[in-house]
Amino acid sequence: MNDTTTPGADFIRDIIAQDLAERLNGGRLHTRFPPEPNGYLHIGHAKSICLNFGVAAEHPGGLCNLRFDDTNPEKEDVEYVDSIQEDVRWLGFDWEERIYYASDYFPSLCRFAEALILAGKAYVCDLSAAEMRDYRGTLTEPGRESPYRERTVEENLDLFRRMRAGEFPDGSRVLRARIDMASPNMNMRDPALYRIRRVTHHRTGDDWVIYPTYDFAHGLSDALEGITHSLCTLEFEDHRPLYDWFLDNLEVPARPRQIEFSRLSLEYTVMSKRKLNALVRAGVVRGWDDPRMPTISGLRRRGFTPESIRQFCRLIGISKSPNRVEYALLENCLRTDLDARAPRAMAVLNPLRVVIVNFPEDRVEELTAPAHPQNEAMGTRRLFFTREILIEQEDFRESASKEYKRLVLGGEVRLRNGYVIRCLEAVKSDAGEVIALRCEYDPATLNVNPVGRKVRGVIHWVSASRCVVGEVRLYAPLFHVPEPDALKGEIAEQVNPDSMTVLADCHLEPGLADPRRDFAYQFERLGYFFRDPDSTPEHPVFNRAVSLRDTWAKIEKQQAGAG
């Protein structure tokens, strides 16, 4: 897939181009992707990754760091650190040697804190969390100044050092910036800079009992790394004055600029790590990488390609507008990518037995089919035609209007990559259901259309004896409403109970016994399918990443609605 179609300039790229033109920061461009390692990355993070790494790659000398914003050990874990790196790499981005951790800056941050204390711009506050909330005021009323706000520099320095030395219990004191308790911006009402937490950190162990807050750590980490453009989502807009306040009041080596954009919302799914975590914990999905999850690992397991996700991020663009992107757009990106590249195969999901009465019982005929109908370079594959074959149950009707382009009693269809067959008889059970078909084949129709008559259509099939039996999992959206965030109550109780359908008696063409593990196949007429890691050599398991566009299903639905 061509990654460069529709470059899609946006307001952030415009700002950056202008900054570069004005030789701001000496003409340097340096961004960063700053995840907190407290969960798996999702498609919303992909948007940020594509922006940050993308914008850096577009300019000569542009760089993008990977930085873990690991300032809250209570929620963080190395499991997430590892998965995040894997996901960013898989998406196709490279931070080279520039992998950083906010926790690496804890000593520097401490020095910054002391500098603020020395300047009379930070103080140790003994208010409890509840008292602090009370003193903070409300959205419409100013807050009140803490009784500890006027401590001397010496006292503050002493207290802060003793906080760090572990002399005080958890939560008993915080270091606060001394700004303005009457600010209409709540973030400026003497925000907390450091809190006491005796929690083992996944990188620094028990070295620290005080940890910096996001606001204090983030902008200063940016400055320490020489970041020029700090791109983040809209909910941090209110934090920008504070971000700038730290840069203005401390001696920092660089002057990064924070720019905010809208986070991604996708129809029929949730995006908050809290909610995704709840789904995992409640067991309604099989893990962070469940193919129904909007996580990078879930999309990967489902069969999405990095290219399709990057293309999606390109198409949705970057803006500050509220948005909720249609799920169909994501699916379309995958289809477009896979249509060009996915090898073709045949698989029957709901089998119906067909006996070719004029084909000898012991004969096995080898057929050749292209791996891709529009791309000869992808080569060919071998199929086996036998007296007994399997077709899709829904590809046969005893009678149907001529709009139905499949097999009917007495009618002819072509078996994809094979012969034309005519249905002579439907064999029924005592209950009256069709359990098998008796058909005859026309030996003159291999790679040749019959003369003087037109077949109804083309259906897929597999040999009943020369095939492998496997499992196929079909997926529907995790939620049945386009905006699940608006649902009330426990998120785990709201998931679509039919979000996964397991078909255990699927018959696949022989080549699928040992499928490629890096890429999806197109099962012709059904969609794109990707081998699931639950597969064993004896029992392949495939996930349907996305169906093909299904015009017939749409017609049938309309007719059902009209009738």
Add this chain to the structure above:
RNA sequence: UGGCGGAUCGUCUAAUGGCAGGAUAGAGGAUUCUGACUCCUCCAGUCUAGGUUCGAGUCCUAGUCCGCCAGCCA
């Protein structure tokens, strides 16, 4: 009754005072050994009301609606 931000086809997104364009979805058609892909055609939009201007999606004024903010989360 506080602060910050946002509003353009159904959806996402361009247009930086000068032809409202693209993508996707939708409708119709062509083609077809995938009811796929591809190709062609069509439908469809500037939140409201005033104002400035030769000219406004863009600037001004007043509204409306939506989002975020009262963690020692990020």
